[in-house]
Amino acid sequence: MTTRTTRRRVALSFLIVVLIAVFFVARLIDIQVIGASAYNEASAGKMSIPETVYGKRGDIVDSAGNLLATERTTYDVTVSPRNAKEFKRKTDSGEVTVTPQMAAKEIAAITKQSPDDIITIINDALAEDPNSDFAYVAKGVDVDAFTAINSLDIPWIYFEQNPSRAYPNGAVAGNLLGFVGSDGTPLAGLELGEQDCVGGVNGSQSYARGADGVRIPGSTAVTEAAKNGSTLKLTIHSDLQWFAQQALAATASSQNAKWGMTVVMEVKTGRLVVVADYPTFDPNNIDAYDPADRGSRAFTSPYEPGSTMKSLTAASLVDAGLVNPLSQIDSPQYIEFPNGAGFKDWGPHPANLTLQGVLSWSSNSGISQLGALLDPEKRYDYMTNFGLGQTTAVGFPGESAGLLRSWDQWDNQSFYTMLFGQGLTLTSIQMASAYATIGNGGLRAPVSLVESCTDADGKVTTPDQPEPVRVISAQAARTTVNMLENVVAHGWLADYINVPGYRIAAKTGTAEQSDGHGGYSDKFIVSLAVLFPADDPQYVVLTSLASPDSNSSASIVSDVNNLIKQIIKTEGVQPSTGKPVEYSDYY
Amino acid sequence: MSMARPLVSGRIAPGIEIVPPVRQLRAVTNNIGRKRRPKVFFATITVMTIFLISAAQILLSISTQSGAYEIAGLQQQVKDLGRTYQSATQDLDRMTSPQNIAQFAQALGMVGNSNPVYLRLSDSVVTGSASAARAGKNSVGSSDLVPNAMLTDLVAERDAAARATSDAQARQAHVPAPAANVSSDRAPAPASATVAVPSPQGIPSPTTH
Known part of the structure; x- marks a missing residue:
């Protein structure tokens, strides 16, 4: 009996011990294995402080490496309204009491607010919630203001720091650069279009902090590494860009023009040296500008080019072997074609014109008769090869392809008017590229605005560019440049487009523009396209101005001449050699 | 010792009383002496070790702590210098515009x-x-x-x-000459x-x- 009782007791005890052990093991597995991640998370939330590691946005620089856009830290000044009471400050002359009014005055002097505004911010926050612990005093102050406010040692003022974008050159190339939102999201221009290059990727990390607020060494754990953006190098020359913008803005504002643009392109490479827009846009101060003026019209706003188009028509005709500079055409003041199309020339001129004379006098009747010699399908192919009707290789955000209808959709009037630049639209960049093609011996180089993208490790990537396109023969291109040089020499341009030692080829354009109601308005878009030096063209300059008071391209010629001189000085363009080829205007 | 005597005398026959106490005294004295010395030695070692470990730990903790403050201080300095750098480059960049x-x-x-x-x-x-x-x-x-x-x-x-x-x-x-009635701060x-x-x-x- 006694033995059995003892055995039972032992067995029971053993069972109880085993049960307890099983319970503990089960609980241990529950905590350590099943619920491990949840507990880890909860503990991390209680012990560690997470923080965002900002991936710095890359710089944007010009072709010489001058900074156009960079990342800066700005600070938001915040206040704890419920603690905004007077405090003691130690000064050299002993301890002084500083009232909230005095502190507000000190802050206001730095943030350029009124002291009353700051007091109002505090009072409003307290009126809404007497326990309010947070309100913004000023947003986006720079590091100098931050240092100044921080050194005031006001116990109820705190700071939040934010990465923000700064454009040290202001409106220089501002229309191209675009801008980013206050949260760092790219919103327009190259900031948006080249996000893959300049955009940084934010990372995160956490660390543990002691009771005294000091970070515990070695406790930093990187959850996700931040990635800094790369440096975007443009083909733009910022000094020339400024010069062109300044001259364009001066003329455009004195002529009350609606908008304008100046494009300078390297003939042989298709690199854009200047893309100046008017109105200019300073991305440091986005809100001060009309949304329509914040982009680059040179890329996004196509227009009917007018007579600058005649050079392309003439080049196509010469290349097709249908005409030469001395081909004769009876060019009346007013012409009506059998299909019903009709139009007139701008001013009186002799009717016995050669192709050279047609260009010199900018005769619509002359160029339309000659242009009609070319098969419409071929004409369309030439225009497409010149780059019309398609976006350029730049791929600028919002870039327009212009409007070039397929040859079988041309109506009777535009069949002829397209030959002198009405009834089709194109952007300044497309037109500059077409002139560069003529200057480059008939080879159209892809347009480029971005030179390279360099990452933090120094790895340089250049954008993929399509192959150059052969548009016209080198001989046809040379002949066209010669004719454009005669255009300058034979007309009123000679007095304005004139740089001693340099031969210059150019064509003006005065285009009718849509009034927005299906007709043409009485205001024109005036343009001037220049190739220089004419013996071996290096640069294209194209300036257009919409609705100037004078309604004439004479309003822009002296600006263009000054810009040519500036380019010659800045880029060290060699003077011309050889003599121009003379073609007569008349037969 | 006082406990040992009755125990010993109680177990040994009454006829041979004289010899065992002498032998016992010697042996016990020797034995106890020999056993005590190592105990004090080890105790001292143990206490000293514990003391040293605690001291080392305190020192280590203090140095870690001060290291943490130093790191925090240096990080603050890096931040301040970064701000000065930003302020200077900001001025330089806009001046070169x-x-x-x-x-x-x-x-x-x-x-x-x-x-x-x-x-x-x-x-x-x-x-x-x-x-x-x-x-x-x-x-x-x-x-x-x-x-x-x-x-x-x-x-x-x-x-x-x-x-x-x-x-x-x-x-x-x-x-030309600082006049007494001209307040220089205005x-x-x-x-x-x-x-x-x-x-x-x-x-x-x-x-x-």
Whole structure:
């Protein structure tokens, strides 16, 4: 009996011990294995402080490496309204009491607010919630203001720091650069279009902090590494860009023009040296500008080019072997074609014109008769090869392809008017590229605005560019440049487009523009396209101005001449050699 | 010892009482002496070790702690220096902007000459006609045509500096000796001061060849 009782007791005890052990093991597995991640998370939330590691946005620089856009830290000044009471400050002359009014005055002097505004911010926050612990005093102050406010040692003022974008050159190339939102999201221009290059990727990390607020060494754990953006190098020359913008803005504002643009392109490479827009846009101060003026019209706003188009028509005709500079055409003041199309020339001129004379006098009747010699399908192919009707290789955000209808959709009037630049639209960049093609011996180089993208490790990537396109023969291109040089020499341009030692080829354009109601308005878009030096063209300059008071391209010629001189000085363009080829205007 | 005697005497036969106590005393004394020495030794070692470990731990903790403060201090210093660097580069970047340089150059009376003239070394031919640059003719125009919001502060600072300089000059010119009734801390009205930096409009045309 006694033995059995003892055995039972032992067995029971053993069972109880085993049960307890099983319970503990089960609980241990529950905590350590099943619920491990949840507990880890909860503990991390209680012990560690997470923080965002900002991936710095890359710089944007010009072709010489001058900074156009960079990342800066700005600070938001915040206040704890419920603690905004007077405090003691130690000064050299002993301890002084500083009232909230005095502190507000000190802050206001730095943030350029009124002291009353700051007091109002505090009072409003307290009126809404007497326990309010947070309100913004000023947003986006720079590091100098931050240092100044921080050194005031006001116990109820705190700071939040934010990465923000700064454009040290202001409106220089501002229309191209675009801008980013206050949260760092790219919103327009190259900031948006080249996000893959300049955009940084934010990372995160956490660390543990002691009771005294000091970070515990070695406790930093990187959850996700931040990635800094790369440096975007443009083909733009910022000094020339400024010069062109300044001259364009001066003329455009004195002529009350609606908008304008100046494009300078390297003939042989298709690199854009200047893309100046008017109105200019300073991305440091986005809100001060009309949304329509914040982009680059040179890329996004196509227009009917007018007579600058005649050079392309003439080049196509010469290349097709249908005409030469001395081909004769009876060019009346007013012409009506059998299909019903009709139009007139701008001013009186002799009717016995050669192709050279047609260009010199900018005769619509002359160029339309000659242009009609070319098969419409071929004409369309030439225009497409010149780059019309398609976006350029730049791929600028919002870039327009212009409007070039397929040859079988041309109506009777535009069949002829397209030959002198009405009834089709194109952007300044497309037109500059077409002139560069003529200057480059008939080879159209892809347009480029971005030179390279360099990452933090120094790895340089250049954008993929399509192959150059052969548009016209080198001989046809040379002949066209010669004719454009005669255009300058034979007309009123000679007095304005004139740089001693340099031969210059150019064509003006005065285009009718849509009034927005299906007709043409009485205001024109005036343009001037220049190739220089004419013996071996290096640069294209194209300036257009919409609705100037004078309604004439004479309003822009002296600006263009000054810009040519500036380019010659800045880029060290060699003077011309050889003599121009003379073609007569008349037969 | 006092416990040992009755135990021993109780177990040993009464006839042989004398010898065992003597032997016992010696043995016990020796035994106890021998056993005690190591105990004190080990105890001392143990206590010392514990003490040393605690001391080392405290020292280590203190040094870690102060290291943490040092790191925090240095990190703060890095932050402060970063801010100073940012402030300086910010000023440098905006000062190198074309707008600022053009304004400065104009204020100094510099005039752009846009007539390039070249001398060809091979045949000594001069291309272009050399003409003097004239103020106004090739003027870059008003500075607000290509605005730069980052220059606003800089311009204000420069104006303030120019005013301060001209004030100082004005004070020196008009008040040769410090008079007792002139309070030196009151600046003369800016309107009456002559501006130290010449304005682009008012400069005499320099003749350059």
